Amino acid sequence: MIKSVFIKYFFVALLPAALLALINFIMPEFFAENSAAVFIVALILALVFSFLIYLGESGETSGLNSFMKELHKEKKELQEIISSIKEPIMVVNNKGIIVLANRAFEKMSGVSRAEGKHFSKTINSDAFTVFLNKVISSKKSSSSSIQIDEQFFFISASYLDTGKEVSVLFQDITQLKNLEKIKRDFVSNVSHEMKTPLTAIKGFADTLEGEIDEKNKHYLDIIKRHTERLINIVSDLLVLSELEEKDVIEISRFSIRGMIADMMRMFKKEAEEKGIELKAVIDTGLDEIMADMGKIEQLLINLTSNAVKYTDEGTITIKASKKGKDLILSTSDTGSGIDKKHISRIFERFYRVSKSRSRQSGGTGLGLAIVKHIALQHKGEVWVDSTPGKGTLFSVRLPHALEKD
Numbered sequence: 001m002i003k004s005v006f007i008k009y010f011f012v013a014l015l016p017a018a019l020l021a022l023i024n025f026i027m028p029e030f031f032a033e034n035s036a037a038v039f040i041v042a043l044i045l046a047l048v049f050s051f052l053i054y055l056g057e058s059g060e061t062s063g064l065n066s067f068m069k070e071l072h073k074e075k076k077e078l079q080e081i082i083s084s085i086k087e088p089i090m091v092v093n094n095k096g097i098i099v100l101a102n103r104a105f106e107k108m109s110g111v112s113r114a115e116g117k118h119f120s121k122t123i124n125s126d127a128f129t130v131f132l133n134k135v136i137s138s139k140k141s142s143s144s145s146i147q148i149d150e151q152f153f154f155i156s157a158s159y160l161d162t163g164k165e166v167s168v169l170f171q172d173i174t175q176l177k178n179l180e181k182i183k184r185d186f187v188s189n190v191s192h193e194m195k196t197p198l199t200a201i202k203g204f205a206d207t208l209e210g211e212i213d214e215k216n217k218h219y220l221d222i223i224k225r226h227t228e229r230l231i232n233i234v235s236d237l238l239v240l241s242e243l244e245e246k247d248v249i250e251i252s253r254f255s256i257r258g259m260i261a262d263m264m265r266m267f268k269k270e271a272e273e274k275g276i277e278l279k280a281v282i283d284t285g286l287d288e289i290m291a292d293m294g295k296i297e298q299l300l301i302n303l304t305s306n307a308v309k310y311t312d313e314g315t316i317t318i319k320a321s322k323k324g325k326d327l328i329l330s331t332s333d334t335g336s337g338i339d340k341k342h343i344s345r346i347f348e349r350f351y352r353v354s355k356s357r358s359r360q361s362g363g364t365g366l367g368l369a370i371v372k373h374i375a376l377q378h379k380g381e382v383w384v385d386s387t388p389g390k391g392t393l394f395s396v397r398l399p400h401a402l403e404k405d
């Protein structure tokens, strides 16, 4: 900078001096006679040059100045916008240090100057620390619902284009979670309340059976059938709300071979009555697994009862096979099959392809929703392959069920 200023003014001084030298060289008499005037002209020229250079430079600096001002203004505006957003936001670098945090974040975390601190020092949640560390180390954007103190947040962490920073947005979903709980409690309470009167109706209808004449027996049958249906719905609702209430699984070691043998016994009569063959296929050497025994039993009952319910002839196969450390449980049937357009919805609560057929056989539309819930609780998945008119295959993957401990 100093060097360039020196060079510029050196040339300003040099130019009139060169002019003087030139005049002196070409017209020495003129120079001698008018030396005072020539000096004055040279001086004026030097002043004009300096002024021109000064104008040029100040123009440049004022351009630079206004650019810097603009930049500063934009940064302030951006900070204002981020600060005014009601949702807590922060940006961390790849070492987990907060490089930007808005007011809402500081309010939520209770840390007044969050910038410069490690994120784990501002939010006291192990689940959040594990989540964000994973995003930082894997360099993959992700989202998750996490409880922080008394609040629930849906947290989205996105890797910025720079590849060096992660922006984290917190959406408060506490109210939503509370509403969900109210809904769950309501369903659970109603189901509990309905269970006793329904059982009483069923009991008295059974007692009446031997005491009424043939004409009224028809009405009693209708009462019994509908009561049965209601009892099924209530007990499925209770299973579902219990699953949601206790969102933990109790892993224990048990024999899947024994459990499938129980299934065969349980559905033997129903299958025989319909003339369907019931088969079990279990990989050699496969016996004990690690999973929640009660829940896996419920899952197998639901899948097998569907297979029996929606099959009129042929074979039903319950299968257990190894896939690395994972266990694959499946039921296949040669029944009605499920049309493609229904496949994506059959795991929804109360969704039934044919209401009349499901109702006829005591269906509630909750069986597969329960299956899916149990599979997800085991961090597994359930999927279906079906050909209408040919049959259906339901498969469930239970990760790590074959690990020794």
Ligand SMILES: Nc1ncnc2c1ncn2[C@@H]1O[C@H](COP(=O)(O)OP(=O)(O)O)[C@@H](O)[C@H]1O
Residues within 6 Å of the ligand: 302, 306, 307, 310, 333, 335, 336, 337, 338, 346, 351, 352, 353, 354, 358, 359, 362, 363, 364, 365, 366, 367, 368, 369, 392
């Ligand atoms: N093995 C199967 N074969 C054909 N359709 C099936 C089978 N399993 C389930 N479905 C279809 O999926 C729907 C939902 O199943 P589910 O949730 O168990 O309810 P439901 O109480 O009606 O059995 C059923 O109503 C039926 O239409």
Ligand SMILES: [Mg+2]
Residues within 6 Å of the ligand: 302, 305, 306, 363, 364, 365, 366, 367, 368
């Ligand atoms: Mg069912």
